[in-house]
Amino acid sequence: MALEADFEPGYSAYPPPAQDNAPDAAPALVFPFSGQRLLVGLNKELPRPEDLQPLGHPLRAICFGTLSGRKCVLSVWPPEQLLPAGLETSDFRVLWDYHWPPGRLKSLVRAKQLAVWLLHHQHCGVCGQGMMPSPNEIACLCPACGHKAYPHISPVAIGLVVKGSEILLARSPHFAPGMYSALAGFVEAGESAEECLCREIREEAGIEIQNIRYFGSQSWPYPHSLMIGFIADYLSGELTPQKNEIEDLGWFSPDSLPVLPHPASLARKMIGHVLGLL
Numbered sequence: 001m002a003l004e005a006d007f008e009p010g011y012s013a014y015p016p017p018a019q020d021n022a023p024d025a026a027p028a029l030v031f032p033f034s035g036q037r038l039l040v041g042l043n044k045e046l047p048r049p050e051d052l053q054p055l056g057h058p059l060r061a062i063c064f065g066t067l068s069g070r071k072c073v074l075s076v077w078p079p080e081q082l083l084p085a086g087l088e089t090s091d092f093r094v095l096w097d098y099h100w101p102p103g104r105l106k107s108l109v110r111a112k113q114l115a116v117w118l119l120h121h122q123h124c125g126v127c128g129q130g131m132m133p134s135p136n137e138i139a140c141l142c143p144a145c146g147h148k149a150y151p152h153i154s155p156v157a158i159g160l161v162v163k164g165s166e167i168l169l170a171r172s173p174h175f176a177p178g179m180y181s182a183l184a185g186f187v188e189a190g191e192s193a194e195e196c197l198c199r200e201i202r203e204e205a206g207i208e209i210q211n212i213r214y215f216g217s218q219s220w221p222y223p224h225s226l227m228i229g230f231i232a233d234y235l236s237g238e239l240t241p242q243k244n245e246i247e248d249l250g251w252f253s254p255d256s257l258p259v260l261p262h263p264a265s266l267a268r269k270m271i272g273h274v275l276g277l278l
């Protein structure tokens with residue numbers, strides 16, 4: 001199997017104009033969604049076009065890029081639709097562990113976020129008329145009032161706090177059993193990512209931080225986040241977990257680590273980086 005590491009994001013209406021469909025072009029790769037959930041075959045692979053025929057016409061369909069030169073099509077059906085035999089719903093987190101090639105996972109991160117966007121913009125938020133994907137740009141367009149709705153991206157600040165030779169890790173009630181990670185939260189209106197990080201760590205852990213430095217970012221399809229990663233140093237305060245948000249938290253040394261997030265996650269990369277420096 002090709003590595004499929006060469007996903008190129010793009011956008012065009014679907015079906016594409018006839019002149020874009022050369023007769024010898026490789027068949028499109030269809031990412032079918034039932035609501036916000038990807039449809040796969042029982043082998044966890046993308047379904048063949050004939051497997052999708054019983055579903056009929058999708059609610060929305062767009063082209064969202066190319067993968068190894070093949071056009072990628074996102075098709076979205078209503079979530080309540082009954083699934084044909086041989087199909088099941090799956091999710092990015094499952095397929096991450098199912099050895100999907102990196103390029104296909106990258107395609108899925110984009111497809112999932114665009115599926116959510118299309119589902120949430122079937123009607124205009126200004127006048128209530130039906131919206132349709134624009135033929136020219138990645139936007140849902142209202143034919144009545146001209147309002148355009150672009151895909152949402154929600155920034156999240158995530159920070160790994162260092163104190164001497166220990167790192168601050170915490171667990172939310174919804175984490176997998178035993179897993180701890182860096183603290184994170186959505187950036188609020190009017191706030192910088194660094195201000196968000198200080199506020200979140202103050203609220204969730206009861207401490208102040210200093211020396212915030214940027215580490216990197218990662219697109220994250222739950223539901224349309226951009227994780228912005230920072231490393232920071234402890235400044236003051238006693239650890240106090242926020243009620244109902246943080247189940248447990250603590251300072252961890254390299255020889256007493258809990259279960260950590262997925263190796264390909266930004267949080268895990270930050271943890272690996274910091275542990276390598278200690």
Ligand SMILES: [Zn+2]
Binds near residue numbers: 124146
């Ligand atoms: Zn409108």
